[in-house]
Amino acid sequence: MILTVNTTPFTDQKPGTSGLRKKVKVFQQPRYAENFIQSVFDSLDGFAGQTLVLGGDGRFLNREVIQVALRMAAANGFGRVLVGQGGILSTPAASNVIRQYGAFGGLVLSASHNPGGPDEDFGIKYNIANGGPAPEAVTEAIYANTLQIASYKTIEAPDVDLDTVGTTDLAGMTVQVIDPVADYAALMETLFDFAAIRDLLASGFVMQFDAMSAVTGPYATEIFERRLGAPAGTVRNGVPLPDFGHHHPDPNLVHARDLYDALMAPDGPDFGAASDGDGDRNLIIGKHCYVTPSDSLAVLAANAHLAPGYARGLAGIARSMPTSGAADRVAAALGIPLFETPTGWKFFGNLLDASLATICGEESAGTGSDHVREKDGIWAVLLWLNVLAARRQPVATIMAEHWARYGRNYYARHDYEAIETARADALMARLRGSLEALPGTQTAAGTVSMADDFSYTDPTDGSISARQGVRILFADGSRIVFRLSGTGTEGATLRVYLERYEPADGDLGQETAAALAPLIAAAEELAQIVAHTGMAEPSVIT
Numbered sequence: 001m002i003l004t005v006n007t008t009p010f011t012d013q014k015p016g017t018s019g020l021r022k023k024v025k026v027f028q029q030p031r032y033a034e035n036f037i038q039s040v041f042d043s044l045d046g047f048a049g050q051t052l053v054l055g056g057d058g059r060f061l062n063r064e065v066i067q068v069a070l071r072m073a074a075a076n077g078f079g080r081v082l083v084g085q086g087g088i089l090s091t092p093a094a095s096n097v098i099r100q101y102g103a104f105g106g107l108v109l110s111a112s113h114n115p116g117g118p119d120e121d122f123g124i125k126y127n128i129a130n131g132g133p134a135p136e137a138v139t140e141a142i143y144a145n146t147l148q149i150a151s152y153k154t155i156e157a158p159d160v161d162l163d164t165v166g167t168t169d170l171a172g173m174t175v176q177v178i179d180p181v182a183d184y185a186a187l188m189e190t191l192f193d194f195a196a197i198r199d200l201l202a203s204g205f206v207m208q209f210d211a212m213s214a215v216t217g218p219y220a221t222e223i224f225e226r227r228l229g230a231p232a233g234t235v236r237n238g239v240p241l242p243d244f245g246h247h248h249p250d251p252n253l254v255h256a257r258d259l260y261d262a263l264m265a266p267d268g269p270d271f272g273a274a275s276d277g278d279g280d281r282n283l284i285i286g287k288h289c290y291v292t293p294s295d296s297l298a299v300l301a302a303n304a305h306l307a308p309g310y311a312r313g314l315a316g317i318a319r320s321m322p323t324s325g326a327a328d329r330v331a332a333a334l335g336i337p338l339f340e341t342p343t344g345w346k347f348f349g350n351l352l353d354a355s356l357a358t359i360c361g362e363e364s365a366g367t368g369s370d371h372v373r374e375k376d377g378i379w380a381v382l383l384w385l386n387v388l389a390a391r392r393q394p395v396a397t398i399m400a401e402h403w404a405r406y407g408r409n410y411y412a413r414h415d416y417e418a419i420e421t422a423r424a425d426a427l428m429a430r431l432r433g434s435l436e437a438l439p440g441t442q443t444a445a446g447t448v449s450m451a452d453d454f455s456y457t458d459p460t461d462g463s464i465s466a467r468q469g470v471r472i473l474f475a476d477g478s479r480i481v482f483r484l485s486g487t488g489t490e491g492a493t494l495r496v497y498l499e500r501y502e503p504a505d506g507d508l509g510q511e512t513a514a515a516l517a518p519l520i521a522a523a524e525e526l527a528q529i530v531a532h533t534g535m536a537e538p539s540v541i542t
Contacts, residue, residue, distance in 0.1 A: 002075045007031045013146035015139040017344035019125020021111045027122045038152035039145035041076045047104045049079035055089025056109025057215040057278040058240040059116030074173040075153035084180035090215045090279030092376035093184040095131035110278035113250035117243035132349035132373030191309030192386045200389040210259045210274040213237045213245035251283035252542045275377030281365040282377040286395020294324035297361030302330045306390040316357040322481045322497040323363040324409040342468040350460040407503045410515035414538035416494040424492035427532035444521035447475045
């Protein structure tokens with residue numbers, strides 16, 4: 001029997017760039033998850049009898065919310081739910097399942113790279129039928145519903161067995177528990193030359209993959225160790241844990257420091273990689289050579305033709321605005337378009353659906369292609385392995401040759417985390433108020449040539465996204481970008497992106513911090529970061 005439960009709105013359920021993210025204790029409030037899920041369903045039309053995909057990254061509260069969502073899906077009229085075994089589905093795997101099975105959409109339970117546990121973070125986002133994150137029109141409709149919701153629908157039923165592959169009837173709705181890895185691994189085999197990668201791994205080439213006790217552990221073990229023949233133990237921290245082993249599952253040089261140190265050791269492996277909480281981000285490190293996400297996007301785009309799935313060439317490349325311009329030079333050399341979008345993978349969806357772009361990337365360690373509609377950590381690692389198998393050169397050599405051809409974009413991101421929201425807003429308001437007067441200003445990085453607040457017009461539907469980040473460009477082509485992140489759950493995170501281009505005949509061997517030192521000083525001059533935030537240095541530098 002369908003139960004209609006009276007409720008009242010919560011005022012803090014506005015989805016960010018990747019859905020709704022809050023502390024676990026917020027989601028544990030009575031009716032909180034139910035209100036948001038019902039608001040998602042109320043924003044949709046035509047799903048009666050259709051298929052919903054459901055799964056998450058295994059973090060604390062994942063199983064409980066899956067059971068809530070199953071009962072509510074049955075009460076709201078879905079005909080079938082495909083749920084990952086154990087409640088597990090990486091974000092890119094969920095996108096693939098939606099697309100492969102023709103699902104109406106999916107609920108992905110994740111807070112991505114944020115920490116997990118009873119005192120940490122949880123999240124829910126809705127993905128549409130193309131497998132990608134809901135566009136702004138849908139998320140705005142969801143938010144409007146959260147502010148006026150008066151009731152939600154559910155049923156009384158025992159919990160569904162999530163650990164056994166098979167089907168269950170839930171009040172007339174079919175719940176199908178699926179292997180979370182099989183379909184995704186099969187897709188990867190159609191894109192990459194697994195035989196060549198197997199030969200590389202059998203030749204003495206040593207890799208390490210850190211799953212960070214998060215969702216990609218089972219995927220990495222199946223693909224790297226079983227299908228590609230890497231030795232047992234190649235995948236470290238391969239068992240997903242609700243609290244990620246008390247670690248922060250963000251694949252950067254702070255939280256994956258052990259992997260970095262291993263690759264910098266004299267006797268370290270040849271290649272290291274990591275992925276994040278829900279499997280959509282990646283970290284790439286060669287022996288004695290860290291690869292920035294911006295450079296990784298450029299190198300993968302330049303070498304994608306070496307993988308069978310991309311031998312036909314690329315339709316175009318897309319990058320988020322804060323991502324460095326390294327990929328722009330590859331696009332120009334290939335004679336294909338380069339699209340600069342706001343931050344948020346959903347902005348790539350229209351470009352991919354329209355076949356305007358094939359490979360996309362963000363400086364925040366997200367890279368992907370048109371095989372799904374999410375960024376994809378394992379995919380990026382496999383494409384790197386395919387390139388390494390074809391070229392038989394160390395990562396450091398590939399990077400050096402790339403810079404010698406295209407030049408080098410020295411690049412870093414400085415994150416100032418958990419700032420009081422009012423103080424972060426004041427910093428951005430001051431910057432925006434100074435934009436007209438900035439051109440011609442002398443700074444430690446030289447003369448400001450242009451300053452604006454980035455606005456994007458989607459080339460496929462004409463939609464406009466304004467106020468996407470303050471850009472300050474200098475006479476020598478360097479730039480600083482300031483924006484507030486939408487992926488945190490506590491306070492505000494100020495991200496400062498610093499970029500300096502060195503041409504192919506310039507000094508390509510500088511230390512990044514030294515190359516960017518004038519820009520770091522200019523950022524403080526222009527934004528008065530210390531005064532506004534009280535922080536003398538960033539929380540994280542990537």
